[in-house]
Amino acid sequence: MKYQILIAGFGGQGVVFLVKVLSICAAKKGYKFLGTENHGMSQRGGSVSSHIKIGNFYNPLIDYGQADLLIGLDRDEAILNLPYLKKGGDLVVNASDFPKLEANEYIVDANQLAEDGLFDAKGLNVFMLGTVLKNVKNFPFSVEEIKEAIKEINPKFAKSNFEILEKALNYERN
Amino acid sequence: MKQTLMGNEAIAYGLLHANTQMISGYPGTPSSEILTTFEKISKNLPVYAKWATNEKVGFEVAYAGAIAGLNTAVTMKQVGLNVASDALMSASFIGNKGGFVLIVADDPGFHSSQTEQDSREFARFARIPVLDPATPAEAYEFAIKASELSQKFGIPVMLRSVMRVSHSREIVEVKDFNFEEKKGSFKRDIPRWAAVPRAGRLGQAYEREKKLKEIAKYSYENFIKPEIEKLKGTKNLIISSGAAFGYVKETLDELGLDIDVLKIDMPYPLPLDELKSLIKHYEKVLIIEETYPVIEEELRSENVYGKMSGDVHTIDEMTKERVLKALKNVGFYKGENIYKPAFENNFEVISRKPNLCSGCPHRDIFFAIKKVFRPKKSIYPSDIGCYTLGINQQAIDTVLCMGASVSMAHGFSIADNKKTVIATIGDSTFFHSGVAPLINAVYQKAKFILVILDNSTVAMTGRQATPERAAPGEVDLKKVVEGCGAEVMEYCYEPDIKKTIEFFKEVKKRYEEVEVPLVVISRQFCVLDKERAKENLKGVFATVDEEKCVACDVCTTQFVCPPMAYNEKGKIEIDPLLCVGCGVCISGICPTDAFIRRDK
Ligand code: SF4
Ligand code: SF4
Numbered sequence: 001m002k003y004q005i006l007i008a009g010f011g012g013q014g015v016v017f018l019v020k021v022l023s024i025c026a027a028k029k030g031y032k033f034l035g036t037e038n039h040g041m042s043q044r045g046g047s048v049s050s051h052i053k054i055g056n057f058y059n060p061l062i063d064y065g066q067a068d069l070l071i072g073l074d075r076d077e078a079i080l081n082l083p084y085l086k087k088g089g090d091l092v093v094n095a096s097d098f099p100k101l102e103a104n105e106y107i108v109d110a111n112q113l114a115e116d117g118l119f120d121a122k123g124l125n126v127f128m129l130g131t132v133l134k135n136v137k138n139f140p141f142s143v144e145e146i147k148e149a150i151k152e153i154n155p156k157f158a159k160s161n162f163e164i165l166e167k168a169l170n171y172e173r174n
Numbered sequence: 175m176k177q178t179l180m181g182n183e184a185i186a187y188g189l190l191h192a193n194t195q196m197i198s199g200y201p202g203t204p205s206s207e208i209l210t211t212f213e214k215i216s217k218n219l220p221v222y223a224k225w226a227t228n229e230k231v232g233f234e235v236a237y238a239g240a241i242a243g244l245n246t247a248v249t250m251k252q253v254g255l256n257v258a259s260d261a262l263m264s265a266s267f268i269g270n271k272g273g274f275v276l277i278v279a280d281d282p283g284f285h286s287s288q289t290e291q292d293s294r295e296f297a298r299f300a301r302i303p304v305l306d307p308a309t310p311a312e313a314y315e316f317a318i319k320a321s322e323l324s325q326k327f328g329i330p331v332m333l334r335s336v337m338r339v340s341h342s343r344e345i346v347e348v349k350d351f352n353f354e355e356k357k358g359s360f361k362r363d364i365p366r367w368a369a370v371p372r373a374g375r376l377g378q379a380y381e382r383e384k385k386l387k388e389i390a391k392y393s394y395e396n397f398i399k400p401e402i403e404k405l406k407g408t409k410n411l412i413i414s415s416g417a418a419f420g421y422v423k424e425t426l427d428e429l430g431l432d433i434d435v436l437k438i439d440m441p442y443p444l445p446l447d448e449l450k451s452l453i454k455h456y457e458k459v460l461i462i463e464e465t466y467p468v469i470e471e472e473l474r475s476e477n478v479y480g481k482m483s484g485d486v487h488t489i490d491e492m493t494k495e496r497v498l499k500a501l502k503n504v505g506f507y508k509g510e511n512i513y514k515p516a517f518e519n520n521f522e523v524i525s526r527k528p529n530l531c532s533g534c535p536h537r538d539i540f541f542a543i544k545k546v547f548r549p550k551k552s553i554y555p556s557d558i559g560c561y562t563l564g565i566n567q568q569a570i571d572t573v574l575c576m577g578a579s580v581s582m583a584h585g586f587s588i589a590d591n592k593k594t595v596i597a598t599i600g601d602s603t604f605f606h607s608g609v610a611p612l613i614n615a616v617y618q619k620a621k622f623i624l625v626i627l628d629n630s631t632v633a634m635t636g637r638q639a640t641p642e643r644a645a646p647g648e649v650d651l652k653k654v655v656e657g658c659g660a661e662v663m664e665y666c667y668e669p670d671i672k673k674t675i676e677f678f679k680e681v682k683k684r685y686e687e688v689e690v691p692l693v694v695i696s697r698q699f700c701v702l703d704k705e706r707a708k709e710n711l712k713g714v715f716a717t718v719d720e721e722k723c724v725a726c727d728v729c730t731t732q733f734v735c736p737p738m739a740y741n742e743k744g745k746i747e748i749d750p751l752l753c754v755g756c757g758v759c760i761s762g763i764c765p766t767d768a769f770i771r772r773d774k
Contacts, residue, residue, distance in 0.1 A: 039341055046526050
C-alpha cells in the first residue's frame with residue numbers, strides 16, 4: 001500500500017499531534033511509513049504543514065500532485081497546500097466555503113461549531129480527524145485504531161478526545 | 175523493540191545504547207529533542223544530561239568527559255557549531271579516549287534558522303569523520319556507530335542530521351542493551367592533552383593525517399565496498415548521502431529509471447582512490463547532496479556533475495522535483511515532470527507569518543519601547559529567540575547571531591551617536607553570549623540601553639530551563655549584570671500597557687544620567703509556561719466596539735496580537751478562539767479605546 005497524507009494548519013492548531021497519531025496507527029498496523037513535522041518558528045502561529053507517507057518510501061516529504069489526502073485545519077493553509085494534492089484526491093477542510101475542485105471535498109466549518117460550543121476549540125485537530133474518518137473512503141485506519149493511538153499518546157486526555165471524535169462522527173450537516 | 179520515534183528521539187536511544195554517560199548541549203531547532211529525550215530515557219541511570227549555557231561550553235564539558243574515558247556527546251544546531259567551532263578545531267588534533275559524538279542538526283530550507291550551512295563542511299574543515307543518516311532508523315544506527323568509531327580511532331565523530339531526519343517519524347527497531355556504568359579517570363598526559371605549538375601540535379597534526387587515512391580505509395571496507403558490490407554497472411551513476419538519498423531513491427523509483435546509486439554514509443573522509451577508480455567506469459556521475467557540494471568537491475573530475483557544474487540546485491531544501499530537474503539537466507531523464515501540481519492554484523491567500531503568542535509580554539515591551547523611544551530617534555538591535563518576532567512590530571532593526579545585540583548596540587552607539595540605541599535580548603541568549611560583550615561595553619564606557627526580556631525559559635525551542643530557572647537563587651541575572659558593572663533597572667511585568675510605558679519613561683530619564691550601559695531586566699513569563707502563565711493571564715478577554723474603531727492600523731502594525739484582524743466592514747475584529755484573555759489591548763493600546771471587555 002502507498003498512501004500520502006498532508007496536514008496543513010498553523011502553529012498552535014495541533015498539527016504535530018495528528019502526525020503522531022497517524023504514525024502510531026501505521027506502526028501498529030505494521031505499515032512502513034515516514035512522517036515529518038515543523039518545529040520552531042512555524043509553531044509561533046505561522047504556517048505548519050506536516051506530511052506522512054505510508055508504504056515503501058525513503059524520504060518524508062510529499063511532492064506536488066502526490067498527496068492522497070489533504071487535511072486542512074485552516075482554509076487558507078489548505079489552499080496554500082493544494083499543489084500537493086493529486087487529482088481526484090480527498091480534501092477535508094475546516095472552512096465555511098471552499099473553491100470547487102476536481103477532488104472529493106468535505107468542508108466543515110469547525111471553527112463555527114467550536115464557537116457554538118459543540119466542542120472545545122483546543123480539540124479542533126481531533127474533530128477534523130473524526131471528519132476524515134467519517135468521510136474518506138479509503139482512509140487506511142479505523143476509528144478503533146485511531147482511538148488506540150490517541151490513548152497511547154496521552155491516556156489522561158483520551159476520554160475528552162474520544163468525545164470530540166464521536167461528535168465529528170455523528171455530526172450531520174444540515 | 176519496535177518503536178515509533180522521531181529522528182531526535184532515535185538518536186537519544188542510539189546514544190544510550192552506545193553507553194553514553196554524559197551529554198550536554200544548547201537547545202536549538204531542529205536539535206533540541208535529543209537531549210530532552212536522553213534525559214527522559216536515562217532517568218534512573220547514573221548519567222549526566224544537562225543543558226549548557228552555550229554550545230562551546232557544552233562541547234567542552236562533554237569533551238572533558240571523553241578525555242577522562244567516558245562515552246559522551248554534545249548536541250546543537252548548525253549555527254551552534256559556529257559557537258563551538260573554536261573547541262572543535264583543537265579537539266580534532268588532540269582526540270579523545272572515550273567515544274565523543276558531536277551531534278549537529280542542520281536546517282536546509284531555513285525553516286527556523288538564520289543560515290543554511292552544511293555541517294559536513296565543518297567536519298571536513300576540522301578534519302573529523304562525519305556520519306550522515308537518511309532516516310530516523312538510520313540515525314539510531316549511526317549514533318551507535320559514531321560513538322564506536324570515535325572510541326576506535328580516538329577522534330571526535332560528527333553525527334550530522336537535518337531537519338527532515340531530526341523531525342521525521344519512523345518505526346525504529348531499538349535493540350536491547352545493558353547500560354554499564356564506567357568510572358571516569360583522567361590519566362595525566364601533558365604532551366597530549368596540553369600540547370602547545372609548535373612541537374606538540376605539529377606531531378598531533380601528522381598523527382591526525384594518518385588517522386584520517388585509516389578512517390577513510392575503514393569507511394571503504396565497511397560502508398562503501400558492500401554498496402559498490404551491489405551496483406549493477408549501469409551506464410551512469412548517482413552518488414548521494416544522507417536525507418538527499420531518500421529523494422533520489424524515490425524519484426528513480428517513480429520515474430522508473432534504472433541507474434546505479436551509491437549511498438555514502440560517511441561523507442568525510444572519503445577513500446578517494448577507490449572512489450575515483452569507480453567513477454571511471456561510468457559515463458556520467460551525478461552527485462546529489464544537501465546542502466553544500468562536499469562530496470562533489472572531493473570527487474571533482476570531468477565526468478562528475480552536480481552543484482558545481484550547475485546541474486543541481488544550490489540553495490534551499492531538496493525536493494523530488496529538484497532531483498528530477500537535475501536528472502534532466504544531465505540527460506538521465508527525458509520525460510515529463512511528474513511532480514507538477516494537479517490544480518491551478520490561483521486563489522489569493524497569504525501565508526501566515528510566525529508571530530509572538532497571544533498574551534506574550536514581549537509584545538508589550540516592544541510596543542512601549544517604540545512609544546517612548548521613537549523609531550526616528552532610535553536604533554533597535556535585537557537577538558535570537560522568540561522575541562525576534564518583534565520584527566512584526568517593526569521594533570527590531572538588526573538580527574545577526576546569538577548575543578550580537580549587545581555588541582552591535584555598542585557599535586551603533588559609536589557610529590551613530592545622535593540616536594538612542596535600545597537593544598533587546600532574552601535571558602537565555604544573554605547567558606549564552608551576552609555577558610562578554612556587556613563587560614566589553616562597560617569598561618569602554620559605551621552608552622546604550624539593553625533590555626533583557628527575562629521569562630526564565632528558552633521559549634523558542636520548547637521551554638528548556640535557563641540557569642536561573644534550573645537553580646533558583648543561585649545564578650542571579652541581576653547580580654551578573656551588576657557584576658559586569660552596568661547600571662540596572664528592574665521591571666516586574668504587568669499586563670497593563672500604561673504601566674509598561676510609564677516604566678520606560680523612567681528608563682529614558684535614568685538613561686540621561688548614566689555613563690555606562692543601562693540594563694533593564696524585565697521579569698516576565700512565557701504563556702506556554704503552564705506553571706507561571708496561569709497566575710499572569712487574568713482572563714480579561716477582548717472584543718471591539720465597532721463604533722469606535724477608526725481603522726488606524728495601530729493594533730495591526732504596532733501591537734500585532736494574533737486574534738486581531740480587519741473584518742469585511744473594515745473594522746478590527748478579535749478571533750475569540752485565539753484570544754487568551756491577557757487584557758492588554760483593553761489597557762490602552764488603541765488611540766480611540768475601541769477594545770473593550772468581552773463578557774463570556
Ligand atoms: S513561546 Fe513564550 S516567549 Fe515565545 S512568543 Fe510565546 S509566549 Fe512569548
Ligand atoms: S486580550 Fe487583547 S491583547 Fe490579550 S490576547 Fe486577547 S486580543 Fe490579544
